[in-house]
Amino acid sequence: MTAAPIEAGCHGGKAELREAARAAGMNETIERYAADYPLGPHDQPQSMCPAFGSLRVGLRMRRTATVLSGSACCVYGLTFTSHFYGARRTVGYVPFNSETLVTGKLFEDIREAVFKLADPDLYDAVVIINLCVPTASGVPLRLLPKEIDGVRIIGIDVPGFGVPTHAEAKDVLAGAMLAYARREAEQGPVQAPRAGRTERPALALLGEMFPADPVGIGMMLEPMGLAAGPVVPTREWRELYAALDCPAAAAIHPFYTASIREFEAAGRTVLGSAPVGYEGTAAWLEAVGSAFAVPRAMVDAAKDRALPPIRGAFERAPVRGRITLSGYEGSELLVARLLVESGADVRYVGTACPRTPWSEADRDWLETRGVMVQYRASLEHDLAALKEFRPDLAIGTTPVVQRAKEMAIPALYFTNLISARPLMGVAGAGALAQVVNAALANTARFDEMRAFFGEAASC
Ligand code: SF4
Numbered sequence: 001m002t003a004a005p006i007e008a009g010c011h012g013g014k015a016e017l018r019e020a021a022r023a024a025g026m027n028e029t030i031e032r033y034a035a036d037y038p039l040g041p042h043d044q045p046q047s048m049c050p051a052f053g054s055l056r057v058g059l060r061m062r063r064t065a066t067v068l069s070g071s072a073c074c075v076y077g078l079t080f081t082s083h084f085y086g087a088r089r090t091v092g093y094v095p096f097n098s099e100t101l102v103t104g105k106l107f108e109d110i111r112e113a114v115f116k117l118a119d120p121d122l123y124d125a126v127v128i129i130n131l132c133v134p135t136a137s138g139v140p141l142r143l144l145p146k147e148i149d150g151v152r153i154i155g156i157d158v159p160g161f162g163v164p165t166h167a168e169a170k171d172v173l174a175g176a177m178l179a180y181a182r183r184e185a186e187q188g189p190v191q192a193p194r195a196g197r198t199e200r201p202a203l204a205l206l207g208e209m210f211p212a213d214p215v216g217i218g219m220m221l222e223p224m225g226l227a228a229g230p231v232v233p234t235r236e237w238r239e240l241y242a243a244l245d246c247p248a249a250a251a252i253h254p255f256y257t258a259s260i261r262e263f264e265a266a267g268r269t270v271l272g273s274a275p276v277g278y279e280g281t282a283a284w285l286e287a288v289g290s291a292f293a294v295p296r297a298m299v300d301a302a303k304d305r306a307l308p309p310i311r312g313a314f315e316r317a318p319v320r321g322r323i324t325l326s327g328y329e330g331s332e333l334l335v336a337r338l339l340v341e342s343g344a345d346v347r348y349v350g351t352a353c354p355r356t357p358w359s360e361a362d363r364d365w366l367e368t369r370g371v372m373v374q375y376r377a378s379l380e381h382d383l384a385a386l387k388e389f390r391p392d393l394a395i396g397t398t399p400v401v402q403r404a405k406e407m408a409i410p411a412l413y414f415t416n417l418i419s420a421r422p423l424m425g426v427a428g429a430g431a432l433a434q435v436v437n438a439a440l441a442n443t444a445r446f447d448e449m450r451a452f453f454g455e456a457a458s459c
Pocket of ligand 1: 049050051070071074077131132133159160161
């Protein structure tokens with residue numbers, strides 16, 4: 001193993017770390033990440049440590065233990081953020097120093113920790129996440145046993161120099177778990193879902209959603225004789241089998257490249273976009289209908305039930321105003337579609353996620369309506385849009401919101417206020433207008449403040 005420069009990390013030295021990882025035998029992982037999560041044409045966006053995405057996926061699962069292997073400062077930041085988001089779970093940590101890193105003792109320490117943790121009475125799976133320095137040093141998690149006393153052992157590398165965003169890091173772990181579960185299902189019978197198997201054919205849903213959204217999707221599918229299947233990332237191991245058992249999966253969030261690979265390897269159809277707004281829902285129901293070969297009359301029945309209330313919600317609560325929008329959740333294009341259909345003048349959508357086939361329909365729909373779509377958007381892109389379009393409302397990440405407020409522009413945090421609401425079907429159409437209109441109503445207050453403070457307000 002080669003020692004990596006421990007002081008390098010997310011504030012610099014990415015190229016060196018990447019080279020060190022290649023030299024340490026991690027070339028295959030680095031190449032796979034480069035293909036799954038392409039950078040460019042712009043650089044990696046600025047956001048939190050990507051490993052948070054994997055950590056969060058593991059922490060939300062029942063009977064799953066998570067262990068981090070990395071620099072203490074990275075682990076401190078990641079556990080702090082986890083608890084800030086209410087994880088209420090212990091995060092295991094295997095500390096290291098330069099000596100244990102270069103001699104291979106760190107790997108032995110991880111192995112020992114995993115054996116101690118793998119109690120089948122407590123856990124279905126133990127997840128070990130290599131952060132930047134152990135990945136760059138080639139700490140070989142692949143050499144851990146695949147299973148100890150029936151407890152699955154999942155080792156993943158989630159370095160900031162290979163996985164660009166925390167959104168895609170969710171996919172790294174979800175994809176690794178699906179791959180494992182798929183192999184198990186190929187070898188013999190597996191556990192049924194806790195609530196039993198659905199009688200109707202189900203559609204698996206990819207992407208973390210507001211809890212009411214899968215319920216709403218289920219209601220939209222019902223007239224077609226279909227049901228909403230498990231949401232991946234799942235809340236427990238056995239749901240992985242149920243998800244893979246679905247004849248099709250909906251990539252509601254379009255960046256789950258590794259997970260989609262597993263669904264496709266299992267022979268499942270994968271659909272892009274989502275049931276957002278009137279046109280989005282109509283197109284999506286059509287796509288689901290053809291994936292499941294649903295008779296025309298049943299597809300029409302589903303549309304007749306779902307679409308008029310969505311139109312009604314838009315008419316009851318129109319949005320008026322110019323908006324720019326950016327975020328790193330992966331649902332930015334869907335939110336923009338909803339806003340456009342609500343009547344908003346959306347000029348710019350920036351997403352930290354990459355362009356994939358699963359958001360092509362949304363990109364095309366938005367660009368046809370004159371909205372600028374920026375994949376892998378950096379803070380500079382978002383701020384340039386703010387300056388150029390001078391919106392009545394900026395929806396964005398913390399630094400975008402700060403800058404907007406300095407410019408006396410009403411602003412909303414995407415993560416806290418937009419992605420914490422339903423987006424699908426009629427629920428999405430109503431809920432979004434409420435929060436956006438409340439924020440737009442602040443324009444007069446900002447104008448008053450600007451008039452009072454004058455130049456000092458935006459300096
Ligand atoms: S693990 Fe995360 S916090 Fe640590 S250096 Fe890498 S990207 Fe930065």
